[in-house]
Amino acid sequence: MATGTTSSTPSSTPPGTPPSTSPAGPARIAHGVGSPGRAAISAPHLRTDRWWLPPLVSALGLAAFIGYSTWRAFANTHYYAAPYVSPFYSPCLASNCTDMNGGADWHLFGNWWGLSPALLVLIFPLGFRLTCYYYRKTYYRAFWLSPPACAVAEPHASYTGETRLPLILQNIHRYFFYLAVVVAGILSYDTVLAFRDPHGNWGHAGLGTLVLLVNIILIWAYTLSCHSCRHIIGGKLRHFSAHPVRYRMWGWVGVLNGRHMLLAWSSLISVGVADLYVYLVSSGAFDDPRFF
Template sequence: MTSSSATTPTNRPRGARARAAIAAKTLRTDRWWLPPLITVIGLSAWIAYATVRVFMHKWYWVEEFHYLTPFYSPCVTDRCIPEASHFGQYLPGWWIIPDAAFTLPFLLLFRLTCYYYRKAYYRSFWLSPPACAVPDGHTTYGGETRFPLIVQNSHRYFFYFAVIISLINSWDAVLAFHSPEGFGFGLGNLILLGNVVMLWGYTISCHSCRHIIGGRLKHFSKHPVRYRAWTFVSWLNVRHMQLAWITLGTLALTDFYVMSVAAGWISDLRFIN
C-alpha cells in the first residue's frame, strides 16, 4: 500500500514537474557582474593608495597651519615630528611600524567587520555569491563560526574603538584652527572638518550603534530621548553604504590635500590668517 506522500524514483512528489535542465550558471542577461567589478577596482585602488601613504613616513604634517592627515593620527612613533605628536611618542620609529600604529589596526578591523563591507567584499572578492540568482563561487560554506571569519562577530567591540578614533580626528580638526600665527581658517580646515563630519556619520550609522541606542528597549515611550536618538541613527543607517564609500573618498582627499601642502606642491587657500 502506498501513502499519498510517496515519491518517484527521482525523489519528486507525484505530479510535480521536473526542474528545467539549464546548462548556464545563470539566466540573468543584465550586467550583474558590473557592481562586483566596480567594488574590486574601488577597494583595491583605495587599499593601494592607503598602504603607500601609511609607509611613506613623510608629508603628513603642515607646521604652518597644524594640518595632520588622518592616516597619521595620532602620530606615536619617535620618528614623528614632535608638534604632530599630540598624544606622545611611545613606539620606535622602525620602517615597518606605521606612525599611527595604535589606531590603524582598529580602523581596519572596524571596516573589515562592518556589515556593509562584508557584503561588498564577500560578493566582489570572494564571489560568495557575486550577485542575486548567480551561483556561489565556492562549493562549500562554513559560515562565520571558525577562524578567521569568527572575528566578524566582534564588530560591536571595534565600534567602540572607532568612536575613540573619531574623537581623536575631531580633536585634530579643532587644533588645526589654531596655527602658530593664532586663529586661522583655510581650505584645509574645511576639508579636515568635512572629513570628520562624514566619519561621524559613518560611525554612528553602524548597525551596532543602532542596537546599542535602542535595540534592547521594550518601551520606547518610557525612553523618549533614546527613541529620538534611535530614529536619527536609523535614518543614517539606511545610508550606511553611501557613507562607507563617501568616507573612503574623504579620507583619501584629506590625506592627499595635506600631503600636497606639506610637500609644497600647492599652497593652502586661506580665508582668515
C-alpha cells in the same frame, strides 16, 4: 551541524528535498542550482542585466583605496603640514613622529617602534571597516564572489558563512566601533587645531581646514550610522516606551543607518582626500590657500 530542530521532520532531509533521480543534462553542474530535482537548466544564471558592474566597481574602488592607503601608511613622510595632520597619522603613538605642534602626540610605544607610526593607528579604522556590515556585503560579493550578485551562482563548492573561524570574528564589530569613536574624537581634535595658522595662532582657516572639516563630518556620520551603534543606542531594547530618549536617538541613528553605504564610501574617499591634501601641501606641490 547546529540544527536543533523542534520539528518531527528530520532536519537533514526536510520536505522538499529532491528525489534521488537525476535529470541532469550533459553539461549540468551537480550542486547548487544544478542539484538533482531542481529545474534542469545548465546555465549557472540567466540574468541579462549588467549584474557584474556593481561588484566590479566595488572591487576597483576598494583596491584603489587599499593600494593608496598601503603606500601612504608605509611611506612615513609628508604627513604634517602645519597646522594640518593627516588622518592616517593621528594620533601619533611612537616617538619617531614629526613634531605636530599641539597635535595628538602620545608616545605610548616609545622609541623602539621603528616602522611607520601610521601602522599603529590604522589597525583600528581598518578593523572597523573590515567588520562593518556594509563592507562585509561588498567584499563578500566583489572579492569572494559569495555570491557575486543575487541569483548568480557562486563558484565555491561549500559554504559555512560566519559560523566558524576566521569569519566568526566578524562578531567583534562593536568593539571596533568603540575604538572608532575614540579615533573620530581624536580626528575632531585635529580638525579644531586646523583653525590655526601655520605658526599656531588661533582664528584662521585655509582650504585644508575645510577638507579636514568635511572629512570629520563624514567620519562621524559613518561611525554613528553603524549597525552596532544602532543596536547599542536602542535597538537592543524590547520596550521603547520605557526608554523614550533612547528611542528618539535610535530613530536618529536609523536615519543615518539608512545611508550607511553612501556614508561608507564618502567617508572612505574623504579620508583619502584629506591625507592626499596634507601630502601635497607638505611635499610642496602647492601652497595651502588661506581664507582668513
